[in-house]
Amino acid sequence: MTNKDKKNKVPFKEQVKTRVKDFQMSWNDPTNRRVRNRRIGEGGGKFLRAFILIGLCFIILLPLLQKFSYAFRHPNDITDPQVVWIPGTFSVETIRIALGYLSYTESLKNSIILAAVTTVIQVMATALAGYSFAKLKFPGSEILFYIIIFTMVVPNETLDLSRYLFFLNNPFFGIELILNTFSIYIMSAFGMGLRSAIFIFLFRQFFRNVPIELEESAEIDGAGVIRTFWSVMLPNARGAIVTVSLFAFVWQYNDYYFAHLFRYERTLPLLTTKLASGTGNLSAVMVTSFGDLLRNLGDEIKDDPLFFGLITNTAALLMMLPLLISYFFVQKMFVESIERTGLTGM
Amino acid sequence: MKKIFQKIKESFGKVATSIRRFFRKIYDSKFMVKVRSYLAIVPEWLAARIPYRRRKLIWGFVFVLPLIIGFIYFFLIPFITSIRYSFSFVENVAGEGIRATFVGFDNYVYIFTQASTVNGTFAEILVSAVIQIITNIPIILIFSLIVAVVLNSKFKGRAFVRAVFFMPVIFNSQAIDLAMTSATALTQFAESVTTDIFSNMFSFQDYLLNANIPVGAVGFLGSAVSRIYDVVSYSGVQILIFLSAIQSVPKHLYEAAKMEGATQYEMFWKITFPMVSPMMLTAAVYTIVDSFLTSPLVTVINAYFTPNKSSSGDLGIAGQLSNYGINAAMSWIFALVSVFIIGIVLITLSKAVFYYDE
Numbered sequence: 001m002t003n004k005d006k007k008n009k010v011p012f013k014e015q016v017k018t019r020v021k022d023f024q025m026s027w028n029d030p031t032n033r034r035v036r037n038r039r040i041g042e043g044g045g046k047f048l049r050a051f052i053l054i055g056l057c058f059i060i061l062l063p064l065l066q067k068f069s070y071a072f073r074h075p076n077d078i079t080d081p082q083v084v085w086i087p088g089t090f091s092v093e094t095i096r097i098a099l100g101y102l103s104y105t106e107s108l109k110n111s112i113i114l115a116a117v118t119t120v121i122q123v124m125a126t127a128l129a130g131y132s133f134a135k136l137k138f139p140g141s142e143i144l145f146y147i148i149i150f151t152m153v154v155p156n157e158t159l160d161l162s163r164y165l166f167f168l169n170n171p172f173f174g175i176e177l178i179l180n181t182f183s184i185y186i187m188s189a190f191g192m193g194l195r196s197a198i199f200i201f202l203f204r205q206f207f208r209n210v211p212i213e214l215e216e217s218a219e220i221d222g223a224g225v226i227r228t229f230w231s232v233m234l235p236n237a238r239g240a241i242v243t244v245s246l247f248a249f250v251w252q253y254n255d256y257y258f259a260h261l262f263r264y265e266r267t268l269p270l271l272t273t274k275l276a277s278g279t280g281n282l283s284a285v286m287v288t289s290f291g292d293l294l295r296n297l298g299d300e301i302k303d304d305p306l307f308f309g310l311i312t313n314t315a316a317l318l319m320m321l322p323l324l325i326s327y328f329f330v331q332k333m334f335v336e337s338i339e340r341t342g343l344t345g346m
Numbered sequence: 347m348k349k350i351f352q353k354i355k356e357s358f359g360k361v362a363t364s365i366r367r368f369f370r371k372i373y374d375s376k377f378m379v380k381v382r383s384y385l386a387i388v389p390e391w392l393a394a395r396i397p398y399r400r401r402k403l404i405w406g407f408v409f410v411l412p413l414i415i416g417f418i419y420f421f422l423i424p425f426i427t428s429i430r431y432s433f434s435f436v437e438n439v440a441g442e443g444i445r446a447t448f449v450g451f452d453n454y455v456y457i458f459t460q461a462s463t464v465n466g467t468f469a470e471i472l473v474s475a476v477i478q479i480i481t482n483i484p485i486i487l488i489f490s491l492i493v494a495v496v497l498n499s500k501f502k503g504r505a506f507v508r509a510v511f512f513m514p515v516i517f518n519s520q521a522i523d524l525a526m527t528s529a530t531a532l533t534q535f536a537e538s539v540t541t542d543i544f545s546n547m548f549s550f551q552d553y554l555l556n557a558n559i560p561v562g563a564v565g566f567l568g569s570a571v572s573r574i575y576d577v578v579s580y581s582g583v584q585i586l587i588f589l590s591a592i593q594s595v596p597k598h599l600y601e602a603a604k605m606e607g608a609t610q611y612e613m614f615w616k617i618t619f620p621m622v623s624p625m626m627l628t629a630a631v632y633t634i635v636d637s638f639l640t641s642p643l644v645t646v647i648n649a650y651f652t653p654n655k656s657s658s659g660d661l662g663i664a665g666q667l668s669n670y671g672i673n674a675a676m677s678w679i680f681a682l683v684s685v686f687i688i689g690i691v692l693i694t695l696s697k698a699v700f701y702y703d704e
Contacts, residue, residue: 049496056493057510059575064513128409136406144410151421152635153684155644158677161670162427163420172419190416198632200413202587205628208701209594224393225405239590247583250516275522316522323516329354331509 067317071095075307098314107269108322114184114270115252121188122199122248123241129191130203131229135215145204152197156257164261183262184252194251194258199244206240207233246330253323271319275312432674446671453675468646468676475641476683479634482577483691486633487626490581494588495614512586514579580636584629591625592618620700627699630691638684646676 010018026032074091132138133145167177177183187193191200210233218228234241256272259265265273372378392401432453434446457468497508555564599617608616638644 046501049499049501053496053507056574056578057507059578060510060513064517125412129413132406132409136402136409138403138406138410141406141410144414148413148417149631149688150681150685151417153638153688154421154425154681155639155677158673158680159421159424159428162431162674163424166424166427187416187420189412190420191413192416192420198635201628201631205624209624219398224389225398225401226389239594243586243590247515254516254518254522319522320517324513327513327516328509331505331512 067313070310071098071314071317073310075310094310094314095318098311098318101311102271102274102315102318103269104271104318107271107274110268111253111271112322114268115249118184118188118193118252119245119248121185122193122196122252123245125189125191125193126196126199126244127203127234127237127241128229130200131207131233133200133204134207135210135233136225145200148191148197148200151192152195152201160257160261167262177262179263179267181264181268184258184264187258194248194255199248202244203237203240206237210236250323275315275319428674429678431671432678434671436670436674449671453671454679456672457675457679471642471646472679472683475638475643476687479637479641479687482580482637483630483633486577486581486584486637487629489577490584490629491588491622491626493581494585494592495618497585497589498592511578512582515582515586518579580633580640583632583636587625587629587632588622591622595621623699624701627692627695630695631688634684634688634691638680643680 069087071094072090072092073087074089074093075097077088129148133141164178171177172186175182175186177186184193188196214232214236215228218232223231254272256276259270259273260276264270265277392404396404431446433450434448435452436446493511497504497511555561595618599621600613603613603617
């Protein structure tokens, strides 16, 4: 028994050798190698992706977190060097003052209505123009398009005074623009609203990428230009429409330049004009017009520039908050609508 | 939580359907049918007489007509006025209004010889701004394309990451910037606290220098890292543009490539990149415009004209009007430079762009 066993027993060296050989075989096997490489690549890619994305998210979120931390800080804690992130005493005092300073509910309502109506007008005006530039080329349309692109290159701020004086002395077809709450709507309807040129550019690029066969088949089926635009082109440009309306809304909501140009601060309180109204002399504005808001605070705080920084910070956060909240609702819809559009699946 | 979301969604859906029904009713009412038949008279008349190609031209012009009117009234005339102002000395005369006296190129000469701020002369700021913009274009374009590709792939927490990346787009507001100028004390205070923690804990640049990496490379890395917040916050729109472009690429192209055994890398260069390239143009133009509008030049220009920001007082223009001629001349130089850069970028990029239907 034992002898036979000994004969059959492979020496340890041999055993190891065969094991190593097997391992080498499987290691060098082309199929295994491909599988292994793919796994390593995927794992490494995943790790790298997670690393970069987490870092970038941190960079973006840091200022926002700081704003939140400021919002819940009591004005008395402002000079305390020990309070960095977590408020010493949780209080809504700062938020209360900022709410009063912005006259929040009224200006929020006005801002949202203004932005929503402008968005609808912008989408209609710019989609028409963009379609015309992409598919309905008439003599000179190319030149006109580049001129329109030129308008977005010139900073609006630099035309401030000449625009203001011109509007003041020359009403637009008999409509007084300055001190008129419809001025921004009129401007958007005529394709010159806030960054309309970018939207026109976006629509043009989108419509250019629609295959010409679609248009030709619509023509053969007897559709006119308007029918083609309405029933064939617009449904295809759903992604562009969603993108443009989102940006039109956000930019109009955040806009200060046009609101100030038409002196909206006199006719219609908006969040932006309210927020910017105290620039440079917030302490004076607060003490004269909002004295009753500050009655709970000591005199040494009322003179502290840090305190007014705290209030502006919180006011800015309050201005962003509705957008931020609605953004988290819209985000999914937004991405889905992009995914469903375009010429995918055709 | 989920139930609440469901309820909100349902209620939104109900509101939407009721609104749709309402409009449908109006649309189908007898009055609207009549109106529509009247509205259709002109297009039908045109369709009967004019061939399709000609009609396309006419409608193309009609679609653009409001834009032309708006352009002339809202942009061209004020723009030409500002050119006129750039060649004149502008003053506000009591009882008469604005008076502009022609002075030739004096304003331009003044800008390039004497105009200066704390940060240097106008020419220096212009050159540094242009260099910064030119280096920003490729960085932002590549970064946003990579991020768009990453955000398009499937992984856990994608919705959250996407939401975070587009947040800076929401925060970019001039009003917030303006308001924050009065909050500088607070931000400085905050920076003095937070940067202490980060910089003392671990100095990356010193570490690299100790590892015998050339000083120039370390400096470049350092500046790129310190600019990363700017890059991230300025590329939100570009990421969105690329993302929507990637998602509109026909899926059958990828399927065919997969059947042929193409790798992800090859698919990116052979399919995604060419199909996305038209949007590269949009993104590049947007990048240039955006970086011009946020460059330090604008603050220099605005320093020469501070419009009256207060909400009280008459409708007249207070502020330092005597410098408005110089302000106008500066904005002209600014516009010319940016048009020049955009022209160069458009020409170079348009050669690389691929259109699906051509």
